[in-house]
Amino acid sequence: MSTYSSSHPTNRVPRVRKTTRREFLNFVTGLVGLGVAGGTALLMGAFFWPAVDVGPSKKFKIGRLEDYPDDVRVFFAEAKATIWRRGDTIGVISNICTHLGCTVATREGDFKCPCHGSQYDAFGNVIAGPAPRHLAWHPVYKLPNGELEIDTSVDLDPSKTKKAKSTHFIKII
Amino acid sequence: MPGQRVDYETSFWEVLVNLPQNVVKSIWPTEMGSKNDRTRVQTTFNNLFLHFQSSTCTTETLRFTYTMGFGLISFYLFIILTITGILLMFYYVPSVEQAYARMLDLRSSVLFGDYLRNMHRWAAHAMVLFVFLHMARVFFTGCYYKPKEFNWVVGIGLFLLTLFLSFTGYLLPWDQLALWAIQVGTSIASYTPVIGPQIRYVLIGSTTLGQEALIRFYTLHVIVLPLAAAVLIAVHFWRIHKDGGLTHHPRNVTPDLGMKKTVTGFHRRKDLSFPGTTKTYGLLGIADASRPTVQRQLKDRVFSWPDLILREVIVFAVLFAVLTVVSLLIQAPLEEPANPAHPTNPSKAPWYFLGLQELVSYDAFWGGIGIPGIVMTLLALTPYLDRAGIVGKGVWFHRRRLLVNSLFGAFVLLNIFFIVLGTYFRGPNWEFILPWNLPPLGKG
Ligand code: HEM
């Protein structure tokens, strides 16, 4: 960079001025100030981040296999999930709408959401409405005492498609 | 004698007699009222609260058909909401176990509880309406041009705050409306690109709706958002004052009245028609020769006291009377207690969000974030994009503003269209339905 003294004004070549010490220091001070402000904001943001999620447990005891009639989809309200026994297998389908999270109604042959009208077939695949993906499938375990437990925090088929890759009926032995 | 000096020779009897006057004088040391122009100015000028507006205003902007008082009404509603809200806080408990029962208490056992709750709710609905109407009037009269561009942006901030305030407000009863509104509202937030799920987690303080969500929305509703709104309203009013009052059409006002080019290039209205007082803006760096202003006839201007302020008082009286009658007669909605397993069917937001609900029923991202985000950004940028400028300002539906007014008009009509669609044409499972087939809504 070259500089031109102001005593030699010329309108051909643009005048380039050296940054003064004051300007440089102001710039650096500003930068440091911004950094400190940004860092503080981030830390304050972290304050709003709960370290532990104190929400209710996502595991539910649902009784025994024999409690469920064969091939009837039963809504288990507490877990917001539908239990579907087929022979000695159990499928657990989430009732939480994949659109905006309303609880869908388990109806004979399908699921229907009251909030914006999404509709799913009996297996939770989207057939109508704004829902972007199929309903989730949850795992089911047999406890030592013979009771069944489901875990609604686990999604057995996280694919983002309207139709699930497969159904997840789990054999209870 | 009023204002008589009290010295040691004054008898104690006189001190007593003058006491009331002296107390009043100590609070309002200058003469006020409509005696002469000076007292008229002083009425506004020497009062912290009234001085938010300047001591004179143009007759043109005083016409009711110009502003319709929409901004003023929005402000009054904010004040009424603050007061009734504080009163409700004395009985409300932000706990998922207690909140709903507290609503029932307000209805049955708290003196005026019902009335206060109704007024708080109806004033909130009215505020959303009037802030929107105010925005529309500012737009259609072309009042966001230089130097008011930024005040329009402040206005957009206030509009969003008003919506967030009402949203966080109707969650507090923890009834069905509350539960499904947070469910849907925070799920919309989780469609934000990249950080969506994190936003939702911070908003509700958990992955599942419950106590954490309620206390967060409560804190936002009773302190964070109202405080932010109060600050923005103060900025909004201060800017109107500093920018020389409300916009008026340049042709309708005698030019250059009291305007003066100052050292810094600002146009300032000097104090007008009374002799002997001249403001110098020394502290603001606009020091100007301070000589007594010559008596001038105010053609297009009147003093804010009494012309403006009395009108403002009348608007308040009417507004409060209407609100009182409505709150005495119409119960604010309260649905069944929150039930996570069964949303009401259909589950509808309050009317002002039904347009949005209709939009998200096509697509969650575009309806809830994409389109609203683009529309609000465009609205906020309007004063910087629209260059119809000085010709079209200060008049309703000016011809030079045909294009922008049509665009904004389309925005208003689309809003109404979607709200009507969501309100009257959507039945159980959000299916299309004709209004006369609608099931009766909202128990209680
Ligand atoms: C809490 C919400 C609001 C309150 C309390 C409020 C209050 C006011 C008041 C009292 C006035 C004086 C004129 C009148 O009454 O119309 C005014 C003017 C104005 N408002 Fe608002 N306002 C709010 C929201 C908005 C919004 C949403 C916008 C636009 C996006 C806006 C933009 C403006 C502008 C540009 C002016 C100046 C108008 C002119 O120069 O004639 N305000 N506001």
Ligand code: FES
């Ligand atoms: S939440 Fe189910 S359709 Fe929107």
